[in-house]
Amino acid sequence: MPSEMTLDVLLFIISIPVILKSSDVFIEGTSKLAKMLGVSDFVIGITIVALGTSLPELASDSYASYIDHGNIAAGDIIGSNITNIALVLGLTCVIRPLTVKHTEIYSGKMHLLILTLASIFILASGGIGRIGGIAFIIAYILYLWHSVRVYREIGVETIGKDGFIKNVSEVLIGLAGILIGARFLVNSIIGLSTALGVSEYLIALLLMSIGTSLPELSVSIQAARKGYMTMALGNIIGSNVANMLWIFGITAVIRPVNIASGVIVVQLAFMLLLSALLLIFKSTGYVIDRKEGAVFLGIYAVFVLVSIISGSNPTGLHQ
Template sequence: METLLDIIIIIVCIAALWQGAELVVNSATRIARKIGMSDLVIGLTVVAIGTSAPEFAVTVVAALEGQSDISVGNVVGSNIFNLGFILGGLALLKGIATTKTMVYRDGGMLIGTTILLIIFLYDLSLSRIESAVLLIILVAYVGFLIYRRAESEEHIPEGEFNWLDIPKFIVGIAIIVTAGHFFVEAASDLARLIGLSEWVIGVTIVAIGTSAPEIATSLVALLRGQSGMSAGNLVGSDLFNLLGVLGLAGILNPMVVNPAAQSSIFLLGGMVLLVVIMMRSGWRLSRWEGGVLILITLGRWILDFTR
């Protein structure tokens, strides 16, 4: 009975995180327009952070509650899921055209960031100084993009400002934080009840759940024939997860993770490198390459659950 209740709570929280993120992105976008922010800045900050809001909420809550395995596992797992399952699935359904900017600038940044995280977590801990470095890199990167007037590939919601957007934004934040708390509690209980480690739960179930906005964004982009934009969004989301989410969580509470984390972190590094190579080869992600990414992700899940 407890297991069923935890599963129900997790499902409800996933839906709440998704809806909360939608509220935050839509209302914050209109508020930002009202105070004079450009679509570029909105896309690089408000929308990008909004779609990563579930990861922020779950990772920060888990870090503050001393559940570092769920905290780091969520970010690593979400990134693997984004690149392996979502991006791979998009490519499998319809080959994705890539650009030099996406490959060299964003892909190169993602490779460098992932390597840095591997170095930081080599001793199975993330200190406040290391976390601050991650956050500083994110701020510098966003600042660089704005300075260069780089075009944001984030979809900017339409609509005019309404005074109700302010309470909607506050309600959205409250939903995300509350759902994040109960999500972490239920996932931890489930891990203990069925004998799985918190790391495995974090890197699989929690990671999939917090990737809900990315799944929605990618499907919408695919249906609109904007699969390239979707790929750019996923790469950008991974950068925000590694630099912003982990950076903030580690500053609030330094983390120590399970030794099992190393293999997943190395897998993430290998997958990031493979994805960038695939995007560079022929300047597109083909269907068979998408299939390979999905198989790698499924193989990893099987190893995690049978370990």
């Protein structure tokens, strides 16, 4: 057991710089491709980057559902959405205040509406079955179509096509590094937590969600440092919608997930509160400043404490 824990610690330490460097390469490649193709940073962030950084959740949660552990998938998806706003966006805005264009406010409304409707459906249905999963997937495709149509030409800065192959290679290499690093990180966290006897749902809700959200954290921080603020925002919003509709949908299609509403209602309330605050902060002065970023971080700390104290009883989640 000690040797296994040592290996998990080493994997944890190694995976972080791998993800950070890969994210740096990935963000450079995607931003340049966006300009070459005449597509805005926001659209790239809300589609390609969001889907790319959500792949760890997709792979991990699909596998968890396949092996009849839907409680892990549910905890990871809800936990990741909370982590994306409270921790990822909070840290990003503390590092550099996020300036928001007026034309991007609508996406925040759509983001809140989608998460609210999906949460109501899950609570009312006691989970999500295969038909519901298919409906979620179709809704996500329509969301992508709408986003590209509305925001395609907002803030476009076209550059030449020189270096196209190089930029595509950077995207692929960066994405591969993110996925490999995230996989190592998730495995190490699960290994350590299992050795300590922590429940699956709590692991997924608090620890696994951080591991699978690390790509979003890395990409958003790197985007903020490089001045691609709309891409950072698009990444957060796009990842949350992808998690709730695309990943939850695929997970349910693989195997229906039944969730006792009493188990997840508190976490869903945190998720919707953060989504509403995101819309409010975006709408006031069109800047999410360092103080508002600190508010997100404070809410995340409360969320962690409440989840630990309540124990997030996993027995209410069953297949």
